[in-house]
Amino acid sequence: MAGGNFIHRVFSYLVNEVLVNSLANSRSFQRFAVKTSKQIEDISTKAAQKKQELAEQVKDFSKNFDSFKNH
Template identity: 80%
Template sequence: MAGGNFVNRVMSYLVNELLVNSLANSPTFQRFAVRTSRRIEDISVKAAKKKEELAEQVKDLSKNFESFKNQ
């Protein structure tokens, strides 16, 4: 049984190496990876900006509510 496990791990390693090497050397995959990375960065920046805007709106609403409450 242990021999089968060893063979399975060796086969998995070889397939993994072939897959990684073929993708690493593929210009198409590299373009895909770069585009995907840029899109994720853009989305992250937009999300951070939106988070700041919402925090500011909540802060303003809180101030307005407090001033309304005190009248």
């Protein structure tokens, strides 16, 4: 049983090395990775902006509510 486990690990390592190296050297995969990274960065930036806008809207609403409540 232990020999099978060792062979599995060696096979898994070899497949992983071939796969990683082939993807790392693939222009198509590199373009895909850069494009995906840029899209995620853009989405993160937009999410941070929306979060800030929402926080400002909640702050304004709170001020307006307090003003309304006190009158």
